[in-house]
Amino acid sequence: MYKQTCTNLLEQPPEKVKEWLNGFDAVITDCDGVLWVYSNVIEGAVDTMNRFKTIGKKIFFCTNNSTKTRQQLLEKSHSMGFDITADGMISSAHSTAAYLKARNFQKKVYVIGAGGITGELDAVGIKHSDVGPDVMTSTLADYLATSFSKDPEIGAVVVGFDEHFSFCKMIKAASYLDNPECLFIATNTDERFPMPGMVIPGSGSFVRAVQTCAEREPFVIGKPNPSICEWLINEGTIDPARTLMIGDRCNTDILLGYNCGFQTLLVGTGIHKLNDVEAWKQSDDPEQKKLIPDVFLPKLGDLLPFM
Numbered sequence: 001m002y003k004q005t006c007t008n009l010l011e012q013p014p015e016k017v018k019e020w021l022n023g024f025d026a027v028i029t030d031c032d033g034v035l036w037v038y039s040n041v042i043e044g045a046v047d048t049m050n051r052f053k054t055i056g057k058k059i060f061f062c063t064n065n066s067t068k069t070r071q072q073l074l075e076k077s078h079s080m081g082f083d084i085t086a087d088g089m090i091s092s093a094h095s096t097a098a099y100l101k102a103r104n105f106q107k108k109v110y111v112i113g114a115g116g117i118t119g120e121l122d123a124v125g126i127k128h129s130d131v132g133p134d135v136m137t138s139t140l141a142d143y144l145a146t147s148f149s150k151d152p153e154i155g156a157v158v159v160g161f162d163e164h165f166s167f168c169k170m171i172k173a174a175s176y177l178d179n180p181e182c183l184f185i186a187t188n189t190d191e192r193f194p195m196p197g198m199v200i201p202g203s204g205s206f207v208r209a210v211q212t213c214a215e216r217e218p219f220v221i222g223k224p225n226p227s228i229c230e231w232l233i234n235e236g237t238i239d240p241a242r243t244l245m246i247g248d249r250c251n252t253d254i255l256l257g258y259n260c261g262f263q264t265l266l267v268g269t270g271i272h273k274l275n276d277v278e279a280w281k282q283s284d285d286p287e288q289k290k291l292i293p294d295v296f297l298p299k300l301g302d303l304l305p306f307m
């Protein structure tokens, strides 16, 4: 129903919307830009998600945000009124730690990121470097002569969102990655976060910087890589054809839906808008066609009258 047509559900007859609502049993939703923007909940989002649950749909929150642990995301969700459990919380930081744990990783991780990553690594007993500021206070020559020596225990570099990203961290990451045995993992590759009057670099910007000087490609954990939610399919928790993916960013959320065979809903409360989709529809690039969602709503709460 509505496959990759970006149909505005508000322009459909109510019985069609109800039919569409009956077409899925599980809902995976992005968080920032769909449920909330920073610490402000988006109008109608709590009631809609909780209603999905009451009418018997399985719900999952899936975020590329690596700055918080799963527990912290759960607490944030509860404080806003969302009825969700830890099992329903999928985050790139948690999935990164789970990925390393599943590989029986025994060494230490060099982290460019924040407490979300280190907290999840601690939770599974994996050693890591400290996060926070690491800046050059001398000349480069002095720094190299006195301040930098490689830690022989490091066996992986993880790059996520880091508001203290620096030249020193690039030197360290790229030097560790010069060893082909060292794993290179990116929590996600979201390019940026537009804000009124400014642009905040996202993890993808830091990943690209490290990737350029390391001359290596990372393994990406977060959306649109199916690995972030593949286990739900493999263990039979969700049926891809009867799963709805909701997002505000097409090259992560909607593309994940495409990659996993989910139905997709774009909401207009975040990054991508209808005019972006219009441009992809006109494009001849098959990669851009993958970004077109099945349906569109100005905001998630617009569904409430149909539920």
Ligand SMILES: [Mg+2]
Pocket (backbone or CB within 6 Å): 030, 031, 032, 033, 034, 247, 248, 249, 270
């Ligand atoms: Mg988002």
